[in-house]
Amino acid sequence: MNDSTTTGDPGSTLTVGELLSDPALELDLELLQGHEAISNRIRSPRLQNLGMALVGSSEEVHPDRVQVISGAEAGYLESLGAEDRVRAIERLEKYDICCIVVTQGVEIPGELLTLASGRWIPVIRSGAPGDVSIETIARYLERRLAPRITIHGGLLEIFGLGVVILGPSGIGKSECALDLVLKGHRLIADDYIEITRRGEQGLIGEGGKALPHHMELRGLGIIDIREMFGVSATGAAQAIDFIVRLERWRSDGAYDRLGLERAGVEWLGVIVPVIDLPVAPGRNIATLVEVAARIVLLQRGHKTNLVQV
């Protein structure tokens, strides 16, 4: 099954409107100006202080980043005479700035709002102080703009390791995941895994927003694992450590007999180790997957890859 291949690195973007309306941001944002331009795109997870643009240092300005006005910028504008202030603000005109965020308690000059409305730059008021606003938005953007793919398979946390179960449909991935839940491990996602690459943390997998922790078992229908087995049976997001690929037993017997062969699958530029497990009567797949996790732990000297997401 070619579910283990990916098609490169999608350049994710986010519109200003999506930033404003996503409750996951947990920041009180209010649009002051520029309703017309909320479809502007944010392309970088990093933020920039607007100071650079105000003093006219064009090389340094990244218009696809959220521009922030906090106390320092407002103080600078305040310190200028009326004429210089207008000139400083007019310097912004030459950039295609995606949006400006003004942090809590900061007075913005009327000239800026006038210019923003003419140039279709959304100006957003944040309900939090500068450092909190910047950190919250940056963390949110890093998650939203991270390179992303979806994979058909299951994701579990076994002894602190993130294990992806792949295999053709009908081979028993969900049944294996259910067995692992019954053994006390946690289900992160079944049948649909969203994988993002986050800098040093590597690959993070999570389920879809629509039906989290649901599982389809043929003959029983769709069950909610969290409701049935409780919060300790599920997890929200998990760093991915290795893949178990289930396959039908081949009669040629060409299997790894010594446990020395290791393959890898590339997802978003990261190579994830793969263990191929043939499925046949009498082979308890969940137990084998659990032992695979123990092997990986032993090889690593018990260091797990737990992260906070």
Added chain:
Amino acid sequence: MIRQTLMVANRLGLHAGAAAKLVRLASRYSSEVVLGREGANQRVDAKSILGVLMLAAGMGTRLVVSVEGEDEAEAAEAIRRLFEDRFGEVP
């Protein structure tokens, strides 16, 4: 492999009933059937009801359907007909 772009034309989109029909149809064939939104880096198994539901494909969504296997021609044709038939929904 046969790859075709099909539009979800029924009013309710790929809701549970329509998704179940698609999954049941795809499961009749030995070929692998993969769905994705046009232009998005998203792949779900058309034989998995949860996968198909997770696409949250509303009316007008264009889906890329890839079919690969021994009976790919028949499977691709049957799936195309199901989409054209609006999943059997009365318009």
